[in-house]
Amino acid sequence: MSDEDFDLDLDDLKRRMDGALASLRTEFASLRTGRASASMLEPVMVDAYGQKTPINQVGTVNVPEPRMVTINVWDKSLVGKVEKAIRESGLGINPQLNGTIIMLPIPELNEERRRELTKVAAQYAEHARVAIRNVRRDGMDQLKKFKADGMSEDDHKIWSDEVQALTDAEIKKVDDALENKQSEIMQV
Structure with a gap:
């Protein structure tokens, strides 16, 4: 086999790592920071029309x-069901009804709750790091197979370094996102 036969799809690895980062950003967005x-x-x-439906599909959400x-x-x-879903969501928000409009006053977060939320954010970030490392492991396993099939030591090293550099860059993005979210949470 020639070296051209060993083609690791770095774009696929990057796409999968970016997916972990996108998932992290979605989880971060759901964390309440004291700001609406x-x-x-x-x-x-x-629970609308016999199935679970996102709130933005049963009404207009405004800030x-x-x-x-x-x-x-x-x-x-559906007003009662929306109110019930919000109460049971664990967001710690007490909905107020005004006809078909539900108002959600966002209370100020206390110091203890802010610290809890930073820990939750750190857990989300760790899950993203683990997902990125799993993608890295998949890439490295693929490289091991290539090496067993005759890939040269030099090419193996080059590809391994590229996978590691990609992993390091993605983990840095996770760390930066975590730092930003934690400072946003702790901001009074």
Whole structure:
């Protein structure tokens, strides 16, 4: 076999690592930071029309003020279900009804809750790091197979270094995202 037969798909590895980073950003968006954000309601599902439905598919989510989220529910029969879903979501928000509009005042976070949220953010980041390392391991395993099939030592080293550099860059992105999120959470 010639060296051209050993082609590691770095783009695929990068795409998979970027997927872990995108997942992390989604998880970070759902963390409540004391500032109102429509994305904080993304994980909340409403039991509507016989199935679990995201809130943004049963009403319009707005952020009229820095500490207020409003949901204008389109179907009056779902207002109670949306309110119940928010109460049971664990966000620690107490919905207030005003006709078909549900208002969610976002309370100020206390110091203890901020510290808890930074720990949760760190856990999310660690999960992303593990996912990235798993992708790295897949790439390295592929390289081991190539080496067993006759890849030269030099090529193996070059490819290994590229996979490691890609991994390091992606983990740095995770660390940067974590640092930004933690500073956002601790900001009073």
